Structures are given as structure tokens and as C-alpha cells.
Amino acid sequence: MLRSLDLVLIGVMTAAAVVTYTIKHRADDKLQEVRRLEAEIVLEKDTIDLLKADWALLTQPNRLERLIAAYQSELQLMPTQPTQLAMPVELPMPRSQLPMPETTIEELIASAGGEVAAAIKGVDAARNAAPSNGIPVPIPRGGVPLDAISTGSVRR
Known part of the structure; x- marks a missing residue:
């Protein structure tokens, strides 16, 4: 054992x-x-x-x-002249000198007719109905509510 x-x-x-x-x-x-x-x-x-x-x-x-x-x-190399890069007239226009459009976004939407206008009207109707239904309107990071945004200009 x-x-x-x-x-x-x-x-x-x-x-x-x-x-x-x-x-x-x-x-x-x-x-x-x-x-x-x-x-x-x-x-x-x-x-x-x-x-x-x-x-x-x-x-x-x-x-x-x-x-x-x-x-x-x-x-056959030659030195680069400063004018070869870009002429002052070729530079983009400053934002302050940009021409303003003759028609507004609302006019363009109205002239588009059909589906575009109906879709935008549906979004506007939903935004207008949201506060009365108790559904909160989301506020983006910028702090401006979505219903305060109109045609690119923000009113505070």
C-alpha cells in the first residue's frame, strides 16, 4: 500500500x-x-x-x-510670383458685401407648391400644436427653441 x-x-x-x-x-x-x-x-x-x-x-x-x-x-523652373497664387479679384467676397436675395424663403416655398408647401405646413402645424398638447418643444444646444427659429434669423 x-x-x-x-x-x-x-x-x-x-x-x-x-x-x-x-x-x-x-x-x-x-x-x-x-x-x-x-x-x-x-x-x-x-x-x-x-x-x-x-x-x-x-x-x-x-x-x-x-x-x-x-x-x-x-x-525650366521660374520663381513663383505672388500674383500667380491668387489675384485679389479672385478671392471670395467678404460676407458683409454679399448681395441679399430678392426673394424670401417664404416666397420660394409658396411658389414651390404641392408637396414641399404641404410638408412645411405640416411641420409648422405640429410645432404650433405641441405646446397645447403638453408635448415639450425641444431646445437645441444654442438655447433657442425650435419654434423661435424662422428663415435663418434668430430673434431673442
């Missing part, structure tokens, strides 16, 4: 040793992988720094001027 218990305990100890060794081996593998990845990250950072330094050297104005002079006949 004592021998069978000894054999079971030896088997349990062997299994525990195998599991412990397996866990240690996996941990060592993960540690090696982490060190390899850290080395790759350092290499990539060094490469990025080297490329930035190389870019700074390649884009030096003196170097570019020498290249322009050397390849002027092939490239």
Missing part, C-alpha cells in the same frame, strides 16, 4: 515539474520576443531619426538652389 502511494506522489511531482518547466520555457520565449520587439522599436526610431536628418539635408535651400542651377535647362 505504501508503494502505490509513493508511485502516485512521484507521478504528481513529475507532472508538476513538467508543468513548471513548460511555464518557465514559455515565459522565457515571451521575454525573448519582448526583447526582440523592443530592439526592433529602437531600430525603427533610429531609422526615423536618420530619415528626418536626411530630409533636412536634402531640403536645404542652398542645395536646392544648386540643383535648380544645374538642371535649369531641363526643368
Whole structure:
């Protein structure tokens, strides 16, 4: 009887040793992988720094001027004039100088007729009916109730 218990305990100890060794081996593998990845990250950072330094050297104005002079006949480059970018008349008009429309939104809606006018009238009717039915009118983030908004102008 004592021998069978000894054999079971030896088997349990062997299994525990195998599991412990397996866990240690996996941990060592993960540690090696982490060190390899850290080395790759350092290499990539060094490469990025080297490329930035190389870019700074390649884009030096003196170097570019020498290249322009050397390849002027092939490239036929000319300095950019300020007027080539945009003429003052090409710039958008300031908002204060925009012309006002001759027709209002209400006139456009009335002239549209049919479905558009009916849809807008339905929305207006729903807004007018909402407070009397006890349904609260939502107030947007700006703090102006929806029923106070009309044709783009807000009255406070």
C-alpha cells in the first residue's frame, strides 16, 4: 500500500515539474520576443531619426538652389510670383458685401407648391400644436427653441 502511494506522489511531482518547466520555457520565449520587439522599436526610431536628418539635408535651400542651377535647362523652373497664387479679384467676397436675395424663403416655398408647401405646413402645424398638447418643444444646444427659429434669423 505504501508503494502505490509513493508511485502516485512521484507521478504528481513529475507532472508538476513538467508543468513548471513548460511555464518557465514559455515565459522565457515571451521575454525573448519582448526583447526582440523592443530592439526592433529602437531600430525603427533610429531609422526615423536618420530619415528626418536626411530630409533636412536634402531640403536645404542652398542645395536646392544648386540643383535648380544645374538642371535649369531641363526643368525650366521660374520663381513663383505672388500674383500667380491668387489675384485679389479672385478671392471670395467678404460676407458683409454679399448681395441679399430678392426673394424670401417664404416666397420660394409658396411658389414651390404641392408637396414641399404641404410638408412645411405640416411641420409648422405640429410645432404650433405641441405646446397645447403638453408635448415639450425641444431646445437645441444654442438655447433657442425650435419654434423661435424662422428663415435663418434668430430673434431673442
